[in-house]
Amino acid sequence: MPVDSTEQRLRSCFQAVFPLLDQRAIDSATPDSVSEWDSIATVRLAAVIEEEFAVVLEFEGNLSFHEILSDLRQRLAVA
Numbered sequence: 001m002p003v004d005s006t007e008q009r010l011r012s013c014f015q016a017v018f019p020l021l022d023q024r025a026i027d028s029a030t031p032d033s034v035s036e037w038d039s040i041a042t043v044r045l046a047a048v049i050e051e052e053f054a055v056v057l058e059f060e061g062n063l064s065f066h067e068i069l070s071d072l073r074q075r076l077a078v079a
Contacts, residue, residue, distance in 0.1 A: 006053075006076060010069050013048045017041055029065040 014026045018036055021029060031037040037045075046057045049068065055075055057068075 006072055007069055009052055010049065010065070010072060013045065013052050014065060016048050017045045026065055031063055 011023070011026055014021060014029060018026075018029070018034060018041070020036075021034065025034070029037070031042070034041075042059060042063070046059060049055070049072075050057055053072060053076070055072070057071075
């Protein structure tokens, strides 16, 4: 499946916060699967994503790369 612009930009955000993650690790990234993903990393990730996409995030429930991607796609489709 081809990577769209939103996914590519989000991957860049994850790499900025978690530079040691490879593409496969980003695909399955959750706070439980990434040892560096603590509350500070969550704040940093939110800030990077908000700046990149000009949105305000409200992380609720379980976080994951794909959940954030799905949320961004919905928000950007409405915008």
